[in-house]
Amino acid sequence: MERNYNTISPSAMSLLLMKGMTPIPYARQAAELMSYPExxxxxxxxxxxxxxxxxxxxENRYASIDQLLEDIPAKNILELSSGFSFRGLDAVKKRDVYYIDTDLPDLISTKINFxxxxxxxxxxxxxxLETLPxxxxxxxxxxxxxxxxxPGELVIVNEGLLMYLGDEEKKKLLGIIHKVLKERGGYWITADIYLKGKLKIKLDDKLQQFFDQHRIEDNKFDSFEAAEAFFNEAGFVIDKVAEPDxxxxxxxxxxLKTATPEQLxxxxxxxxxxxxxxxxxK
Structure with a gap:
């Protein structure tokens, strides 16, 4: 049976309402649009x-991608599984880039209106800027x-994608990206190097159900070393690791206001x- 990836999209909506509380570009305005008429x-x-x-x-994850974009001459940028992130809109306002923002059809149809x-x-x-399914x-x-x-090198960007994919799906994606970058040159920036067993905080029932449905914990990497080996096997090497503050x-x-000393x-x-x-x- 073909997997319905559109079931991932509701998480993007709830995430936007959270991000609206941060200075992430256009998050507040988009959260207001999402909430309308309330x-x-x-x-x-x-x-x-x-x-x-x-x-x-x-918030830190968003900044980490910006950091890795800063010191490369990125003129062509493709964002995968962007959700209700408006990095592309912010980019084309500030500089001369060709940015294609993508996600699944159900989400993109709403995002285009935004x-x-x-x-x-x-x-x-x-x-x-193009916004495409x-x-x-x-x-x-x-x-x-x-x-x-x-023409020119391509930078592929994503945050919040690999944890929804099993190993075979990851390998397929890595194969596609490797082929593209082999032909065009450029980089892949991914914020999805998550480790298994690190999430020690208790999630609410709805969020836990979502994690279970998409096997998010299972889809994480065993270690940073295991993740690096996974990418190496697919023909990639690490060019730089983000170190956001x-x-x-x-x-x-x-x-810090809400955490107990034990939680910290x-x-x-x-x-x-x-x-x-x-x-x-490579």
Whole structure:
């Protein structure tokens, strides 16, 4: 039976409502659009440690990709499984890039309306943005979208994709990306190097059900060394590892207010749960 990847998309909606509480570009405006006709009123008095821990993580994850984009001449950027992230909209406003933003059809149809609304008024762009549907495991569709870019190296970006894919699906995706980058040159920046067994905080029932449904814990890597070996086997090497500063995340202030000394101690004990890597073809 063919897997229905569209069941992943509701998580992107709830994540947007969280990110609306951060300075991530266009997150607040998009959260307001998502909430309409109800008013979007973020609650900064929330006391749940798990909420602020997750938000700090996602804010930090977003920044980690920006960090790895900063020091390379990225003119052509393809984002996979972008959800309700508007990195592409922010990019074309600031610089001359050709950015193609993709996700599954159900989500993209909604996102296109958001992008159109966010561009109203005196919105001026220096680059080109396309927002297109793509199942990243469909090689024919993937290649068709890559062919829309002007000549030159390509940077592929993703956050929040690999943990939804089993090993065989991961290998298929790595094969597609390797073939594309072998032909065009460039990089793959992925924020999805998550480790198994590191999530020690208790999730609410709805979130736990979502994790179980998509086998998210099973789809993580056993270790950073195992992850590196997995990518090496597919023909990739690590070019650079992101080192963002978690103290710069706005959610950290609220996390520290709500956390008990025991929770903070446990967090330090657990250590690093994920990484963002910039990869290139061997």
């Amino acid at each position: 008013q979007y009123i973020p609650d900064y008095d929330r006391k749940e440690f798990i909420f602020w821990a997750r938000l700090a993580h996602f 992008v159109t609304t966010l561009q109203q008024g005196d919105f001026e762009t220096k680059g080109t 793509l199942n990243a495991l469909d090689e024919e569709q993937f290649t068709s979208i890559v062919n829309r870019f002007p 978690p103290t710069k995340t706005t959610a950290l202030e609220y996390l 101690a446990e967090g330090r004990k657990i250590g690093k749960i994920s990484a963002t890597w910039r990869l290139k073809v």
